[in-house]
Amino acid sequence: MRLKLLRKSRKISQLKIAMDLGMNQNSISRYENGQRQADYETLIAFADYFNVSIDYLLCRTDNPKINK
Numbered sequence: 001m002r003l004k005l006l007r008k009s010r011k012i013s014q015l016k017i018a019m020d021l022g023m024n025q026n027s028i029s030r031y032e033n034g035q036r037q038a039d040y041e042t043l044i045a046f047a048d049y050f051n052v053s054i055d056y057l058l059c060r061t062d063n064p065k066i067n068k
Helices: 003-009 014-021 025-032 040-050
Strands: none
Touching: 003 025, 014 025, 014 040
16 A cells, blocks of 8 residues: 555654544554555545545555546
8 A cells, every 4th residue: 555655745643644543553554564454444534534546545546636
Protein backbone atom coordinates (compact mmCIF):
# COMPACT_ATOMS: atom_id res chain seq x y z
CA MET A 1 0.00 0.00 0.00
CA ARG A 2 0.94 3.58 -0.49
CA LEU A 3 -0.13 4.52 2.99
CA LYS A 4 3.37 5.34 4.21
CA LEU A 5 4.14 7.40 1.10
CA LEU A 6 0.93 9.42 1.48
CA ARG A 7 1.51 9.95 5.18
CA LYS A 8 5.09 11.11 4.77
CA SER A 9 4.33 13.35 1.79
CA ARG A 10 1.75 15.17 3.92
CA LYS A 11 3.99 15.21 6.99
CA ILE A 12 1.46 13.40 9.18
CA SER A 13 2.54 11.10 12.00
CA GLN A 14 1.26 7.58 12.49
CA LEU A 15 -0.14 8.72 15.81
CA LYS A 16 -2.13 11.54 14.19
CA ILE A 17 -3.71 9.20 11.65
CA ALA A 18 -4.45 6.65 14.36
CA MET A 19 -6.13 9.25 16.56
CA ASP A 20 -8.11 10.75 13.65
CA LEU A 21 -9.37 7.33 12.52
CA GLY A 22 -9.90 5.79 15.96
CA MET A 23 -7.14 3.22 15.57
CA ASN A 24 -3.90 2.64 17.42
CA GLN A 25 -0.46 3.59 16.15
CA ASN A 26 0.68 -0.02 16.14
CA SER A 27 -1.99 -0.90 13.58
CA ILE A 28 -0.95 1.95 11.30
CA SER A 29 2.66 0.77 11.49
CA ARG A 30 1.65 -2.79 10.61
CA TYR A 31 -0.42 -1.61 7.63
CA GLU A 32 2.50 0.46 6.37
CA ASN A 33 5.00 -2.39 6.74
CA GLY A 34 2.78 -5.03 5.16
CA GLN A 35 2.46 -7.02 8.37
CA ARG A 36 -1.29 -6.55 8.36
CA GLN A 37 -3.87 -6.33 5.56
CA ALA A 38 -6.55 -3.65 5.75
CA ASP A 39 -10.15 -4.79 5.55
CA TYR A 40 -12.66 -3.07 3.29
CA GLU A 41 -13.85 -0.58 5.92
CA THR A 42 -10.27 0.38 6.80
CA LEU A 43 -9.38 0.88 3.13
CA ILE A 44 -12.36 3.21 2.78
CA ALA A 45 -11.27 5.12 5.89
CA PHE A 46 -7.73 5.57 4.53
CA ALA A 47 -8.99 6.55 1.07
CA ASP A 48 -11.38 9.12 2.55
CA TYR A 49 -8.72 10.44 4.93
CA PHE A 50 -6.22 11.07 2.11
CA ASN A 51 -8.87 11.82 -0.53
CA VAL A 52 -7.55 9.15 -2.92
CA SER A 53 -9.07 6.09 -4.55
CA ILE A 54 -8.84 2.64 -3.02
CA ASP A 55 -7.21 1.45 -6.26
CA TYR A 56 -4.47 4.02 -5.69
CA LEU A 57 -3.91 2.76 -2.14
CA LEU A 58 -3.64 -0.79 -3.47
CA CYS A 59 -1.23 0.22 -6.27
CA ARG A 60 -3.70 -0.82 -8.94
CA THR A 61 -3.34 2.62 -10.53
CA ASP A 62 -0.96 5.52 -10.36
CA ASN A 63 -3.85 7.98 -10.57
CA PRO A 64 -4.92 9.03 -7.06
CA LYS A 65 -8.16 10.68 -8.27
CA ILE A 66 -11.47 9.24 -7.22
CA ASN A 67 -13.84 8.37 -10.06
CA LYS A 68 -17.42 9.22 -9.20
